[in-house]
Amino acid sequence: MLHAYGGHILSVDLASGHTRREKTDPDYMLQVIGGRGLNSTRLFDELKRDIDPLAPENMLLIGVGPLTGTLLSTSAYMTISGKSPLTGILGDSAAGGFFGPELKQAGYDQIVMTGRSDRPVYLFVADDYVELRDASHLWGKDIWETTAAIRKELNDNAVQIAAIGPAGENLVKYATVACNNSRMCGRTGMGCLFGSKQLKAVAVRGRGQLTMADPLGFLDLCRELDQRILNHPEYEKRNAMGSTLLMKALNGIGILPTRHFQEGLCGYVDSISGERLAEEYKVKNKSCYNCNLHCSRYYLTQAVESEGPEYETLCSYTSRIGIDDLEFALKMNAFLNRMGVDSLSSGETIGWAMECVQRGLLSSDDFDGLDFTWGNTQTVEKLLSMIVYRQGIGDAFAEGTRSLAQRFGRGTEEYALHVKGLDIICGDPRGIKAFGLTYAIASRGGDHLRAEPFFELTERYDEAERRWGVREIADRLADKGKAVLVEHTERQALLTDCLTMCKNVGLSMDILDFDFASQLLQTGTGLKFTAEKVDEALKGVIKRDRLMNIDFGIDASMDTLPKRFTHEPLEKGPSKGQVVPVKEMVKEYYRLRTWDENGKPR
Amino acid sequence: MITLALEKCSGCSRCEVHCSFFHSGKTGRSGARIKVVKIEASGIDFPVICQHCRERYCTRCPEKAIEVGPSGQIIVSPTLCTACGTCETLCPIGAIELYQEIPYVCDLCGGEPRCVRACTLDAIRYEPEVSEAVSLKEFKKGSRGLKPEEKRLRYTLTCSQDLRDNWVSERRG
Numbered sequence: 168m169l170h171a172y173g174g175h176i177l178s179v180d181l182a183s184g185h186t187r188r189e190k191t192d193p194d195y196m197l198q199v200i201g202g203r204g205l206n207s208t209r210l211f212d213e214l215k216r217d218i219d220p221l222a223p224e225n226m227l228l229i230g231v232g233p234l235t236g237t238l239l240s241t242s243a244y245m246t247i248s249g250k251s252p253l254t255g256i257l258g259d260s261a262a263g264g265f266f267g268p269e270l271k272q273a274g275y276d277q278i279v280m281t282g283r284s285d286r287p288v289y290l291f292v293a294d295d296y297v298e299l300r301d302a303s304h305l306w307g308k309d310i311w312e313t314t315a316a317i318r319k320e321l322n323d324n325a326v327q328i329a330a331i332g333p334a335g336e337n338l339v340k341y342a343t344v345a346c347n348n349s350r351m352c353g354r355t356g357m358g359c360l361f362g363s364k365q366l367k368a369v370a371v372r373g374r375g376q377l378t379m380a381d382p383l384g385f386l387d388l389c390r391e392l393d394q395r396i397l398n399h400p401e402y403e404k405r406n407a408m409g410s411t412l413l414m415k416a417l418n419g420i421g422i423l424p425t426r427h428f429q430e431g432l433c434g435y436v437d438s439i440s441g442e443r444l445a446e447e448y449k450v451k452n453k454s455c456y457n458c459n460l461h462c463s464r465y466y467l468t469q470a471v472e473s474e475g476p477e478y479e480t481l482c483s484y485t486s487r488i489g490i491d492d493l494e495f496a497l498k499m500n501a502f503l504n505r506m507g508v509d510s511l512s513s514g515e516t517i518g519w520a521m522e523c524v525q526r527g528l529l530s531s532d533d534f535d536g537l538d539f540t541w542g543n544t545q546t547v548e549k550l551l552s553m554i555v556y557r558q559g560i561g562d563a564f565a566e567g568t569r570s571l572a573q574r575f576g577r578g579t580e581e582y583a584l585h586v587k588g589l590d591i592i593c594g595d596p597r598g599i600k601a602f603g604l605t606y607a608i609a610s611r612g613g614d615h616l617r618a619e620p621f622f623e624l625t626e627r628y629d630e631a632e633r634r635w636g637v638r639e640i641a642d643r644l645a646d647k648g649k650a651v652l653v654e655h656t657e658r659q660a661l662l663t664d665c666l667t668m669c670k671n672v673g674l675s676m677d678i679l680d681f682d683f684a685s686q687l688l689q690t691g692t693g694l695k696f697t698a699e700k701v702d703e704a705l706k707g708v709i710k711r712d713r714l715m716n717i718d719f720g721i722d723a724s725m726d727t728l729p730k731r732f733t734h735e736p737l738e739k740g741p742s743k744g745q746v747v748p749v750k751e752m753v754k755e756y757y758r759l760r761t762w763d764e765n766g767k768p769r
Numbered sequence: 770m771i772t773l774a775l776e777k778c779s780g781c782s783r784c785e786v787h788c789s790f791f792h793s794g795k796t797g798r799s800g801a802r803i804k805v806v807k808i809e810a811s812g813i814d815f816p817v818i819c820q821h822c823r824e825r826y827c828t829r830c831p832e833k834a835i836e837v838g839p840s841g842q843i844i845v846s847p848t849l850c851t852a853c854g855t856c857e858t859l860c861p862i863g864a865i866e867l868y869q870e871i872p873y874v875c876d877l878c879g880g881e882p883r884c885v886r887a888c889t890l891d892a893i894r895y896e897p898e899v900s901e902a903v904s905l906k907e908f909k910k911g912s913r914g915l916k917p918e919e920k921r922l923r924y925t926l927t928c929s930q931d932l933r934d935n936w937v938s939e940r941r942g
Contacts, residue, residue: 237796238786265782265807272797311810324806324922325798348809374868376789376797386790397889450812450936452890454781459889461779465812467940472812 169193170380171233171691172201173275177297179290181364182223182282186297191276197694200701202232203259203664204708205277206248210257211711216718220252220356221338221363223283229270229329229369232667234691236271236456237377238389240396243267243455244667245329245346252363253340253356253512253567254588254612256719257712260343260357262329263455264350267667269327272373280364289317289330289368294375302367306336309505310345317370330368331358332507334555338362339565341512341590345504349474350455353509355589355611380693388687393459395678402460406452409462410478410671411441413594414486420624420643421740422598424487426525426541427518428584428731431595432740433486439493444481448497460672468494476500476510482593483514488521489541499551506555513554515583515590516564516571517547523579533575535560584729586613587721596732598742599623601640601649601656604752607726608653610712618657619674623649646748650755658705665705709760710768723766726753770821770841770899771803771875771882775932777892780807780814784884784893791883799868802875803884803893806925811933815925816884816893819843819864819875823902826909827856827865827874835872841900842877861908862924863917 169191178187199208206228218224228248235242245267251258270278273294280290287302305313310332318324327346335342335358342358343351352358361367379385396402404412414436417423421431437443444466453463453474465474476484476497484496503510517539523529524539531538535553537546537560553561563571568590572583584591589612596603601620609617622631623643631640635655637648656674662684663673673679681698688696727733728749736744754764762768782798782805789800798804803818821841828835834849835856843865845856852870865874875882877895885895908927912920 238790240783272799315810322916323918324808325804325918347807373797374799376793376795376800378795382790382794393889448940450940451776452779453812453814454779456781457783457786458781459783461781461890463779467812467936469941474809474812 168378170378170693171237172196173231173271173273175274176277176279177275177292178279179297179299180282181280181284181288181299181366184299188295188297193694196233196276197696197700198704198707200233200665200688200704201276202230202235202244202667203246203248203261203661204704205665206230206246206259207257207708207712209277209279210248210250211715214250216715218250220250220255220258220360223364224281225250225360225363227280227360227364227366229278230667231267231271231276232665233276234687235667236268237379237691238386239457239668239687239691240389240393241455241458241460241669241672242666243458244669245270246664246667247344247352247357249357249360250719251355251611252338252359256587256612256716256721257610258355258357258360259611260352260354261664261667262344262346262350262352263669264327264346265456266327266329266346266371268456269371269373271377272375273371274373274375278369280366283363284365287365287367289370290366291321291370293372305367307333309333310507311348311505313368314348317368321370323372326370326372328368328370331361332505334507335359335362336367337555337557337565339508339554339557340567340570341509343507343509345507349504351504351509353511354614356509358507379691381690384690385687388683388690392678396459396672396676399676399678401676405460405462405671405676408441408445409464411444411476411481413478414440414481415442417594419741420598421737421742422595424482424593424595426489427487427522427582428595429522430739431598431737431742435491436486438491439481439485439496441478441481443493448493455669458669462671466497468497470494471498471501473497473501473504475504479593480510483510484547487514487593488518488547490544490547491542492544495544499547502551508551508555511592512567512590513551515568515585517550519568519572519579519583522582523575526582528577528579529575581730584731586728587725589613591729595737595742596728596747597737597745599643600646600747600752601652603728603732603747603749604649604653604756605657607728607749607753608756610709610716616660616670618653618660619670620649620652620656621675622652622656622677644742644745646752650752650759653756654759657709658702661705661708662701665708713762713766713768717767723764726766770896771818771877771885772894772896772899773816774892774894775815775929776935777890778814778816779890780805783887783889784816787883787887791878800873802873804863804921806921808925808929811929812936813925813929813933815929817862817864817921817924818884820862820903820905821900822905824905824909826859826861826905829855829859831855840877840880840897843874844876845872845874847871857917860917861905861912861920863920866917
């Protein structure tokens, strides 16, 4: 008997409505674990490479990890994968909440969707009952309205829903998919992929129960993990502020993106900080399924209420674009959540436009008269609505920064801060070198979550020596040894993604290691997931992702960073004078991966 | 009885998970005797559990399979129960529900409720000395024909109103 896994793979052809339910193959799962590893491998094996991401042939996969929905704390995620409409390479994005566990308890490890429906539909899965339902009446509704409407018509408040908003319907290239209203699959435009298939939502109800191979052994390990979280030195802070603690933390080391990464220090950080948010707007903690960190928050302002925001959204809509109004950022967070727009990619289009205007490369004449002066909240609010509905210049902004800058030319491409089409996150890599390398090599483009080498921020020099034999790894400004760190944490990050666990816990808090995960997998699933077997699976996925991306047109020249981070030293603060020597770091990374000098796996 | 500090609940559902695991060695909402209702649009998370109500609706079991134990907990006799569903129908708040032909209701885990232990926010407490029975009469009205999930939602909407009002007055003056 296969324990802990949902036990089935559900295939849905959205064009014909045909569905198929197959048993999960344990031998196959030993090779891919689950979650992102399962999704990536299916794309590698089955996806036609030279298709338009919006074509019916593109695949839309929802994968859940083997231990998600069990007793294991923080394993609340699910991963959506496909060829990215934003970048044209591998796309995937994960979200927590309650959808992943519900899908597992309904008996599934993965949903595979192909084709394109000829009318708006949503997929309803209740254990072994599967139905494509009409969604014409939901088309145009925002995510919160959609979630409420589906629960109402199914007459069941416990149904878990992953839905898109108007942005996904209108094929905004960085549209999101949301679970529980505010838990976002934010990156690489998986909401756009939903929209292209006329799929409004997936609604799941699982009445089954998940078994574990060795329940008491598994329980002991889960208790150990719980203790690691509760006893973590950052527990109090993370519990109070979640990722928004980074506003002040990153400003403190001079890498808080300010005015589109022109500076790393924000003079008004106290008025937009996680501390202020917790003090003045938060009403209580929120949480994903079975988490004991409870790092999310619910807030009320005079104008809006919502869960969140996470750090990336908060920074994207404050310092990164010169805004000092916290209530405005909270209002935008609610708007982005409702409409289903990625805060990072939308925020980058705005930052790019503001910098281009500052430099006199573009003016309001280029933007339907919108005034892109730093911090202009009216412009931001108006533009976002134009993006969602693709009105006027919003139509160009909806394509993403890379495409936007290509359209305008005139030297504006230099200020489009992306890697492989995915906009850079809110951490200036000049003061965190391993993150810089991560953005350069990440298999979905300029993003930190593929490796989250948080260790370099910890100043744990002895621990760095013990683990890797290089003390400098614990020094954020050093570049020595950072390829070693990234090679390691990239596997660790993939492991959390395969388990569809939380990266904050798995990586930032440094709680999940390979031996521990292998014990969890063995006691949970009963399969022979030795540490070696797990590592082999992870390396296999990383290799296949790279080969697939090469098929999509990636080469070594794209494993780099925007010029700002490699040639323009930060001018002030604790990271003053720093740039990322990305070329050397990437070379070293290839060597450790045993890829050739063109970044091709041997 | 088990009492709630609703303002502290984050909705993580650890209570549910550990309840299910303790009773069956498996996890899943259906196997839990406490069920968290989530209303994302208003930020409310509400663990619904047996209130040891004054009316003792579920004990009007036609097979006499349900009785009240010394700590106020509900005891279902597996031999007398015919899974007729009367208890589920009678409970006005959806705190007892049939799953795989067994009525699932809080049994206080023999005096050491696992939901309480699992909650790291101190939102659920076990207070054995508190036994002042709550009346659920007001929820009985209009509960006929509703599924347990609907009854839990209705109960949650009513019982969370004070908390919502507090938030609004605190943050919006």
